Every structure is written in C-alpha cells, then in structure tokens.
Amino acid sequence: MAQHSKAIMSLKGVSKVYRMGEEKVYALNGIDLDIHEGDLASVLGPSGSGKSTLLNMLGLLDPPSAGSIFLDGIETTKLSEKGLAAVRGKKIGFIFQMFNLIPSLNVLQNVMLPAVIYESDPVKTRQKAEIVLGRIGMGERLLHFPNQLSGGQRQRVAIARALINDPEIILADEPTGNLDSKTGAEVLDMFKRLNDEGKTIIIVTHDAHVAKITKRTIRVVDGKILKE
C-alpha cells in the first residue's frame, strides 16, 4: 500500500533477543516498519509470533536489543528512562485489553491521569477531560468508579484517557478482547471515527475480524513482518 504522508514512527532493523538458558530466542528479528500519519493499522499474528514484543517496541515500553526506533523525529532508543517516560506520556495513547483503569480513581481522575503525570495545566486538563468524556458518551458518569461501570463503559473511559494528551499515535492492545461483539463493534466504530478525525491508530490483535476494519494490516510471523 503506497503511503504518501510522512512516517511518524519508524522501526529500523529492530530485533529483540531473549535468553532461554544457553539459547538465544529472537522474538523480533530485524524488523523495518513505518507508521504514517493517519494510519489505521492492525498488527495481526498468532500467539508467540512476536506480536506482543512488537507492541512493546511500538509503545516504547521495552528497549530493543538492536536497531533504532524513531518517533516524531526523535531517536527514542537514545533517550534516558525519564526522557522515554515523557515521550511515552505525551506522544502515545495506550488502550489495554483489560482496560486497566486505576480502581481508586474515578472516571474523571482516570482520564486526567496522563495529563497530571505530564504536569499539564490542571484547569485546562479538567475541561478537556470533560469534553472528551462527553464526546464518547460518558459525560454523565464523571464521578463513578471503574467497578461501577460495564466493560464497554470502562473501555470508553480508557479511550478518553488515551486521548487526553493529544498523542501522535494511539496504541490499542486487543481492545475488544474482553467485550461482547456488539460492544466490541461500538469500540471499533469509535476508532474509525477517531481515525477519520486524523488520529493515527494501531490495533494489536489476533482477531481477523478486527483486522478487517483497518486500512492496513501488518502480519507478524516468527518475529518477522510479512510483506503487506
């Protein structure tokens, strides 16, 4: 698929090696990958394919054993732990399969968390959180706690949380994995809408149905990316 917009994320020759006793296991083996602005891509692969490791690389959660990762022109592999945390917080929005809301924080506080960590202006952050939550239909439940919400509602809150810092990329890990098919479809619709508004979204999944709605499918097998 030809992409003419600029690459906001590039993986160059990225490998990840784990040691299993004496043996070296290549979870990723010399991967090159460009993510372009406005992409709606799925990363598809069976378990053990290296899909999760690729997710960790894309999310800047784990450093590669070899190769470089560029995000928005920054060579992230050269950043300190602190610098990496800042880039992650500002430029990547995470959505998890288990939603992973903080149980002791209410809806509003959960959504504001990345901005609080990034030390954004509290008044603006709050306004923004309320707007985002309103847009995804959670405006009435600002003071609810996660355990008072359904799975679909929790995932919507998680999406709002991913959006609060206006990230370059939204990285979703099996976002429909813990939802029934109807709620899952709603969440996927939301992704499409966000993408239409210009957000770059990567969905990591083993579910071919999810991959169908994305514009681009990146297939991972045995630590390598198959030709798209």
Added chain:
Amino acid sequence: MKTADVISYAVNNLRHRQTRFWLTILGVVIGIASVVALLTLGQAFNAEVGKQLSSLNGNTIYVVPIAESALQSGSFSPTMGYSSKLTENDAQRLKKIPEITDISRVIERRATVSYKDVNLTTTIDGIEPAVFQKVSSIEVAEGRFLLDSDHHALGIGGTAAEKMFGADKPVAVNSYIAINGVNYRVIGILKKTGGTFGSDLDNGIFVTYSDAKEIFANSIGKNEMDTIALAVPEGTEMAGVVESIKLEMDASHKVKPDERDYSVIDPAFIAQSVGTVLGLVTIFLGAIAGISLIVGGLAISTSMFTSVIERTQEIGVLKAVGATSGDIMKIFLFEAGALGLAGGVMGTALGLVLVYIGGVFGLPVQVDFGIAAFGVAFAFVVGLLSGFFPAQRAAALSPVEAFRYDK
C-alpha cells in the same frame, strides 16, 4: 508528576483500602503508644529520682569498708560482705581534716528482732544520735529521737513502724522490741521521708553506737565500725575534701591508690551511680518500645510488598502513560510514610490517654508534647523506612507489566 499530585494519588489509594489500612497501622499504633507511654514514664521516673537525690543531704561524705575497685566497677553486691575494716584509728585521723565539722561512726548489721510474737531478721543501725541528726535530715513523728545517753532504746522508721511486723501490728511508742533477745524500748517513730535512696531512714531501726557494740559484740571488734559519715559545711569544695580523706585513709590502711580496700562516697558519686542506672533503665524501656515499633514497621513493609504485587498492572499503566520510576517510588514511599504518620498520630493519642489514666491512678506522669511530637515524627520515619524496599521494587517494575493479561 508534581509532589502534590503524588500525595493526592497515594492518599486516594489508602482511602480505597481502608480495611488493610487499619490492619496495617495497628502495629505502629501499639508501638508508638508504648514508646510515648514508656518515654513519659521514664521521664517521670528521672524527675522523681532527681527530686529525691536533691533531698539527700548534700554535705555528707561516707567512708565504707568496700574496695574502691569493686564499688566503681559495680561488681560489689551486699552479699559479698566487707573487704576490710574501719577502725577508731581511721576515725581519729579523719577528724583532723579541717573542713570536717562532724564525724559519725555507724554500725550497720543484721540481727533478729521480735515484736508481739513476730520474729524476723533485719538491719540494725548503730549511730551517734547527736551527730547523726546533723548529717541526716531526721524528723520525728512520735516520741523523740535517740540521745547519746540512751541505753537499750531504739528509734524506728515510719514505714518500718507501720509494716515491719505486719500491718495489724504497728509499733507503738514505749512498747518493747527485742533485739537478739534483749528488750529495747521504742523511744521515737520517725516521720516518713518517702525517699528511696541513701540511708533509708523509713525502714531502719536505730540504736545508739554503744548499744550496737553490745548487740554485735561477737562479730565486730571493739575498735571497729562499718561506716564513717563525715559532715562538711554548706558550700565546701567536695573534691578537695574527698582527696584529703583518701590521703588520710591510704596512710591509715597503708595502701596504694590503686589497691584501696575502702571507698569514699560523696554526693557526686551517688548522683553518678544513679545516673548510670537511670541511663540503663531508659535504654531498656527504649529497647522494649523499639521492638514493638520494629514489628509495626514490618507490618507496613509486608503490606506494601503485597500492595506492589497486587498493583503490578497499575504500576505498568502508570509507567505506560508517562510516570517515571521516580514518580512510582515517591507514590509508594509516601503511602508507607502516610501509614506510619497515621499510626503515629493515633499511637501518640493512645499513649497520651494511657499516660493520663496513669496520672489519674497516681503515677507522677505528665503529658509532654515534646515526646508526643517525637512519637509522630518517629512513626513517619519508621513508615518511610519500611516502605523503602517495597517502593524500590515498585519503581523497578517494567511498563511492559501493564500488558500481561494473566494475573
């Protein structure tokens, strides 16, 4: 992450886990309560002892036949008996020291006493009444004190009169107490001093020096005595007098300074000994309180470790959305510190209540806000220390943990 946000995050989390919160701080509450109560008690004890020490006669020096080395090293015990003898010769030499105004010879030995069919063994003090009255602050409750001319008469301490022969057999003036089978008339009962140290006037039975010589004729030589009490005028420079006494005694006993078979006890020596004992008592109390605090600290540590394990995913999420290891460390440290602080506040309150109750029941304790502040601050520090390793472990977790599905 701003410090204020770290604090509010940590406090929020503690509020969400109230049952665990209370269970965790219980140990610290008990620990700090005991620290506060014991420190207050220790302080009251110190103050009380100080008061009693100052009521001792500060101008009396005692010479006793106990080797200086044994007394100073603390290895002397009353059961060991005396290591030498004090003689009339010693007394005569000491009389020559110009600063000494009075000299009182004392015989202090154990004898069998009987009163209204009750027989027991107790210490009898043979004293020289006229001088003894000058060197000890004696006040009489009933009757009169002994005179040098008295024969087969005794004075008895206030507590001894009340209780020595049983609470139902108080000693009355002009009744008779037999000492080693010889009847002595009770001539006076002393006022209670309430003192615990020194010559212990409250529990003593006093006879004249010559009567004591008669009672203990079998065990003590004609020219021997057990203690020589020396009085000096108010404001005398004690160290110099003590030096003079030692010079005379060394010459009289023909000993070198490092092999003295006697000891000179002056008020400074008593204060020093008591200070040593009080120091030990304080350390002992501190150690007990310390142990309970360690247990409290361990409870915080355990709870925090459990919390780190339970919240692995939460920590992963925090890191994924931009929190640094430092932020995570601060969150967990603050949680532990807050646990300590809360335990400290409640423990201190409980300790003060205990102190107050103790005061109501007559213990000479007083609420001390310095100790209270110390209790709270100390608990906070204990919390921080207990939280250090759990916080370190939390900070070291990788953000990848957020994506581990299997819990």
